[in-house]
Amino acid sequence: xxxxxxxxxxxxxxxxxxxxxxxxxxxxxxxxxxxxxxxxxxxxxxxxxxxxxxxxxxxxxxxxxxxxxxxxxxxxxxxxxxxxxxxxxxxxxxxxxxxxxxxxxxxxxxxxxxxxxxxxxxxxxxxxxxxxxxxxxxxxxxxxxxxxxxxxxxxxxxxxxxxxxxxxxxxxxxxxxxxxxxxxxxxxxxxxxxxxxxxxxxxxxxxxxxxxxxxxxxxxxxxxxxxxxxxxxxxxxxxxxxxxxxxxxxxxxxxxxxxxxxxxxxxxxxxxxxxxxxxxxxxxxxxxxxxxxxxxxxxxxxxxxxxxxxxxxxxxxxxxxxxxxxxxxxxxxxxxxxxxxxxxxxxxxxxxxxxxxxxxxxxxxxxxxxxxxxxxxxxxxxxxxxxxxxxxxxxxxxxxxxxxxxxxxxxxxxxxxxxxxxxxxxxxxxxxxxxxxxxxxxxxxxxxxxxxxxxxxxxxxxxxxxxxxxxxxxxxxxxxxxxxxxxxxxxxxxxxxxxxxxxxxxxxxxxxxxxxxxxxxxxxxxxxxxxxxxxxxxxxxxxxxxxxxxxxxxxxxxxxxxxxxxxxxxxxxxxxxxxxxxxxxxxxxxxxxxxxxxxxxxxxxxxxxxxxxxxxxxxxxxxxxxxxxxxxxxxxxxxxxxxxxxxxxxxxxxxxxxxxxxxxxxxxxxxxxxxx
Amino acid sequence: xxxxxxxxxxxxxxxxxxxxxxxxxxxxxxxxxxxxxxxxxxxxxxxxxxxxxxxxxxxxxxxxxxxxxxxxxxxxxxxxxxxxxxxxxxxxxxxxxxxxxxxxxxxxxxxxxxxxxxxxxxxxxxxxxxxxxxxxxxxxxxxxxxxxxxxxxxxxxxxxxxxxxxxxxxxxxxxxxxxxxxxxxxxxxxxxxxxxxxxxxxxxxxxxxxxxxxxxxxxxxxxxxxxxxxxxxxxxxxxxxxxxxxxxxxxxx
Numbered sequence: 042x043x044x045x046x047x048x049x050x051x052x053x054x055x056x057x058x059x060x061x062x063x064x065x066x067x068x069x070x071x072x073x074x075x076x077x078x079x080x081x082x083x084x085x086x087x088x089x090x091x092x093x094x095x096x097x098x099x100x101x102x103x104x105x106x107x108x109x110x111x112x113x114x115x116x117x118x119x120x121x122x123x124x125x126x127x128x129x130x131x132x133x134x135x136x137x138x139x140x141x142x143x144x145x146x147x148x149x150x151x152x153x154x155x156x157x158x159x160x161x162x163x164x165x166x167x168x169x170x171x172x173x174x175x176x177x178x179x180x181x182x183x184x185x186x187x188x189x190x191x192x193x194x195x196x197x198x199x200x201x202x203x204x205x206x207x208x209x210x211x212x213x214x215x216x217x218x219x220x221x222x223x224x225x226x227x228x229x230x231x232x233x234x235x236x237x238x239x240x241x242x243x244x245x246x247x248x249x250x251x252x253x254x255x256x257x258x259x260x261x262x263x264x265x266x267x268x269x270x271x272x273x274x275x276x277x278x279x280x281x282x283x284x285x286x287x288x289x290x291x292x293x294x295x296x297x298x299x300x301x302x303x304x305x306x307x308x309x310x311x312x313x314x315x316x317x318x319x320x321x322x323x324x325x326x327x328x329x330x331x332x333x334x335x336x337x338x339x340x341x342x343x344x345x346x347x348x349x350x351x352x353x354x355x356x357x358x359x360x361x362x363x364x365x366x367x368x369x370x371x372x373x374x375x376x377x378x379x380x381x382x383x384x385x386x387x388x389x390x391x392x393x394x395x396x397x398x399x400x401x402x403x404x405x406x407x408x409x410x411x412x413x414x415x416x417x418x419x420x421x422x423x424x425x426x427x428x429x430x431x432x433x434x435x436x437x438x439x440x441x442x443x444x445x446x447x448x449x450x451x452x453x454x455x456x457x458x459x460x461x462x463x464x465x466x467x468x469x470x471x472x473x474x475x476x477x478x479x480x481x482x483x484x485x486x487x488x489x490x491x492x493x494x495x496x497x498x499x500x501x502x503x504x505x506x507x508x509x510x511x512x513x514x515x516x517x518x519x520x521x522x523x524x525x526x527x528x529x530x531x532x533x534x535x536x537x538x539x540x541x542x543x544x545x546x547x548x549x550x551x552x553x554x555x556x557x558x559x560x561x562x563x564x565x566x567x568x569x570x571x572x573x574x575x576x577x578x579x580x581x582x583x584x585x586x587x588x589x590x591x592x593x594x595x596x597x598x599x600x601x602x603x604x605x606x607x608x609x610x611x612x613x614x615x616x617x618x619x620x621x622x623x624x625x626x627x628x629x630x631x632x633x634x635x636x637x638x639x640x641x642x643x644x645x646x647x648x649x650x651x652x653x654x655x656x657x658x659x660x661x662x663x664x665x666x667x668x669x670x671x672x673x674x675x676x677x678x679x680x681x682x683x684x685x686x687x688x689x690x691x692x693x694x695x696x697x698x699x700x701x702x703x704x705x706x707x708x709x710x711x712x713x714x715x716x717x
Numbered sequence: 718x719x720x721x722x723x724x725x726x727x728x729x730x731x732x733x734x735x736x737x738x739x740x741x742x743x744x745x746x747x748x749x750x751x752x753x754x755x756x757x758x759x760x761x762x763x764x765x766x767x768x769x770x771x772x773x774x775x776x777x778x779x780x781x782x783x784x785x786x787x788x789x790x791x792x793x794x795x796x797x798x799x800x801x802x803x804x805x806x807x808x809x810x811x812x813x814x815x816x817x818x819x820x821x822x823x824x825x826x827x828x829x830x831x832x833x834x835x836x837x838x839x840x841x842x843x844x845x846x847x848x849x850x851x852x853x854x855x856x857x858x859x860x861x862x863x864x865x866x867x868x869x870x871x872x873x874x875x876x877x878x879x880x881x882x883x884x885x886x887x888x889x890x891x892x893x894x895x896x897x898x899x900x901x902x903x904x905x906x907x908x909x910x911x912x913x914x915x916x917x918x919x920x921x922x923x924x925x926x927x928x929x930x931x932x933x934x935x936x937x938x939x940x941x942x943x944x945x946x947x948x949x950x951x952x953x954x955x956x957x958x959x960x961x962x963x964x965x966x967x968x969x970x
Contacts (some may be wrong), residue, residue: 600817603879605775608804609830
């Protein structure tokens, strides 16, 4: 660009502008060119850094998939994919060993199915209550409570299930043991509820207000409006919520492992909910620690992980596709002001064009539908039946009564959910708090954890959290900045984003397996702090990328344009206009990740932890104690440590809830402050 | 006052994917005058104005051929720096888009990113820009308050002040009054009349009375084409083209 010389010279010194000197110091031409060159060099450098972050994230994702497949390959070769999948017996230590995972797959499906049968009606009812019926004050308490439920570590659920739920089942159904399919499914239902409730509630709340007003203005009751206008408008969001809930349930390890009895049998008859079962995840959790590295059994476990991964991939893919479609429907196309010209072509061309344009979604859609039919259909069937029931049965009752009944049911749903949360918290706090003494917090354990304290576990968990966040945070934020700010929505970004989404829904035990095979064995880190930190970092990386992206995206495009139109460079705009208001969002995501890292057991099970040590770790290559693992071992392997169990649960719960509470407060504050 | 041309376009074409949204536009825009672009919704006027400071670079499917010259330099030349162009050709958007910062910081933002660090100088620029945007008296006691708390009309004038603070040569306004009430609109129109003493102003508007009131030159666009361009009085009183006449007399929408 030519520096402004001529026009400024001709200035007829306008009278209405009393201060003639230009606001920006008029630099001489060459100086300006020089600074422009320097600026563009810096811009390129910054861009390259973010690009490397994104690249790292993507490579990691594909590397994990590749490595698991690589380690699973021998079993597929030796036994055959079909025999592996359909073999009726899983007995790797028998003579001869049998590697059929059919009963495990069935168990996973059954556990998920029953859990959904409980969670879907409760979840949707609660979502309707929160979105439409709850008075403001109630909502202000119930929503954080649901999020709190999501924050409770799975090992705490497992512990509660083991000591309370299984006992209850054993006594009330008069069976020899309460460790059953039913116990597992109840726990899974409670764990899937927060996902189902929040995503459905979001979908219902974001249905345009005009719909609701339009319906009410026609004289429809509130319930008629909810059931006939709002819920159908939110249907795809609710479907996505259900699928995500299914994913959560199918991928859960610790809670299931602790309460289902783990016998690799198919219930007989198939609806016997009081039979013990063993899921895919449970198998990994139990056997991975004891298997000789490199044996067929070892590879078979990776085969199980691959099957688990495929199941979770398909589930997540369906959810991603549905959610993306909703997002596209809500956002107008970029060239909305230009009428779209439809080329005059035959239907054959048009169909071909349609298929070419949407090849990815169509192909995966078909795959998803296939699994859907198998897994989700039953759950959806229940939801549909319920929906039809509330829609058509009330036709015979007066609308006012229908509304009264429906609202009562919805309120009962939320009461049920709150009751579950209340019982769990009350039981653990009431029985555990008395044992949480100063000594317990500051002494190492003795007598296998029956006496002494848990200081090394608290410190170990802190180390794991700090290390993993220190790894994941810079990479995650950098990758997110690159993805949202520097790329255009092309195929590559699509792939990266999909990969991140998929990794986000991958069962945590799969990360544990990867960490074990790659970090502990292949890189010979051994079971160590660093291996655990990296494994946990990989697990939370997608969450951090995703939440940072979401936070950056809430900054409206016009605000960025405003800055660019003033001659700010890309990075200036990002640093001064985009990043500052996104900090609360990024912070929230980070803190939620910390909570998750602190509470996760499955990823560190084989990578970082030992049960009992009197010492604190002195280097990154030593194993550590960790709170969730300590609780797991105390609860399952150490009889006579009830007080210590409860106290450990209290400490873990307190720690995680504290993180969640901070995150919720930050988000609440920022949502009050910024209204675009 | 002699007229100099500041922006020239030649055979400008713009595509969004397959859509030819701006077709063969050739025009010359004079300095220190107000030029209005009118036409029905979707005719490409906003798209055209966004070409002048390369804001369309942000739209991924967008492709441009032809030429836009600013002081005789092609702004789409390979070595042209969009950042530098936007510093000289500022823009005010349809909806007020203040940054989520204080009133003061909003105005100081531009000078700061262009290297002004001296606090006294910044104070001076902020005050002058706010005065020139006819906003100073309304906000001088709340400079530290968030800009999000201002009324719509005040926010829009703040955006104008923000643009003035970097001392551009051209100010593009994309329907700057469409989100404002009549009083705020008239304040902005008075302001535009004042601005043309020092700046070239190009304004896109839906409102034909507004175009007639504020502009010296008017271009009428229809489905991507610039149908007619000329003196505002001539366009409104003796349009040469039938399409222009039909539009101005309200015979089609």
